[in-house]
Amino acid sequence: MNMLKLISQRSVISAPKCVRSIMTQPEGSTWMPKKRISRPAMDRLRALHAEDPEEHTYEKLADSFQISHEAVRRILKSRFRPAPAVAQRQEHNRFRAMGERQKSFRADPVQQPKKKKNDASSRRRGAAESDSR
Numbered sequence: 001m002n003m004l005k006l007i008s009q010r011s012v013i014s015a016p017k018c019v020r021s022i023m024t025q026p027e028g029s030t031w032m033p034k035k036r037i038s039r040p041a042m043d044r045l046r047a048l049h050a051e052d053p054e055e056h057t058y059e060k061l062a063d064s065f066q067i068s069h070e071a072v073r074r075i076l077k078s079r080f081r082p083a084p085a086v087a088q089r090q091e092h093n094r095f096r097a098m099g100e101r102q103k104s105f106r107a108d109p110v111q112q113p114k115k116k117k118n119d120a121s122s123r124r125r126g127a128a129e130s131d132s133r
Contacts, residue, residue: 033071038094039087041065042075049076 048056
């Protein structure tokens with residue numbers, strides 16, 4: 001029993017980072033990416049990789065799309081394409097959600113402290129006012 005545990009631990013340690021994260025997840029848990037990208041972005045990612053897999057590696061795609069290596073792997077592995085009506089509805093919902101988030105940001109803007117002017121023009125104005133006295 002202990003030998004099996006030791007072997008499984010060694011395989012996790014020597015496995016690539018993306019595989020290691022999958023192997024260490026508890027069973028029954030679903031994969032929840034930290035960042036999700038839109039369908040058109042997924043299509044661009046697939047097209048770039050299909051165009052030149054040597055140049056557009058998983059690591060470069062992950063960096064350019066600012067998603068994890070595992071997300072790139074799953075997107076490229078997936079063959080799922082939603083029906084046009086479903087894709088259009090999803091895009092509509094995404095744009096509506098973006099609009100609602102923008103409205104909430106406009107309604108509650110973050111108060112930024114006012115910056116003090118330390119430029120030469122403000123000093124000159126102060127000097128000119130004292131000269132006129």
